[in-house]
Amino acid sequence: MRYDLVIFDNDGVLVDSEPISNTILAGYLTELGHPTSYEDSLRDYMGAAVHRIHDTVMERTGQTLPADFDDTLHARVFAAFERELVVVDGVTDVLEKLVADSVPYCVASSGSHERIRVGHRKTGLDQWFEDGTVFSAQDVGRGKPAPDLFLHAAERMGVAPERCVVVEDSRLGVAAAMAAGMDVYGFTAMTAAEKLAGAKGYFGEMAELPALLA
DSSP states (O other): OOOSEEEEOOBTTTBOOHHHHHHHHHHHHHHTTOOOOHHHHHHHHTTOOHHHHHHHHHHHHSOOOOTTHHHHHHHHHHHHHHHHOOBOTTHHHHHHHHHHTTOOEEEEESSOHHHHHHHHHHHTGGGTOOGGGEEEGGGTSOOTTSSHHHHHHHHHHTOOGGGEEEEEOSHHHHHHHHHTTOEEEEEOSSSOGGGGTTOSEEESSGGGHHHHHO
């Protein structure tokens, strides 16, 4: 491996959560009077921290979302995770390879720590990620596309940004990694490569990732 740290996005990269969470988000925004399709939600919010939803609605409508929006959204998403969430196919094999090669790795997600942990417990990924290797936009105050989260993860893991590689599946995440001065590989299972412009390479199956990192 030519990198000293592999930084994984969480939603859509480690756990197959994007279809679940964006279906729920689109439905909830529509329920609140802000008509949003599943495709709209993927385009506008995939890879983003929840504050982006508030900011976007305010910019477009001049309205604020309810004070309990975050709590209600999370409750609905977490309940669905407990019923439906699965790990992205091939992720465990990639993690096993990194451990075998003694390559450090971590997760840096726009989601909250609670969201990350709920998903990891449901899918069994909690055994692969200790507390010191889990980073959230909550830790830095700004989510992607700002580079803050990735830079924070690298600093906490003791690795220079230029020695890190990020695995992402959203345009916001790719932009954040590039802004942090890190290489990034785009996972195209849900997002076409042309929407992840700037990535160093692209892959559609997790089985392809170790060769890209080598």
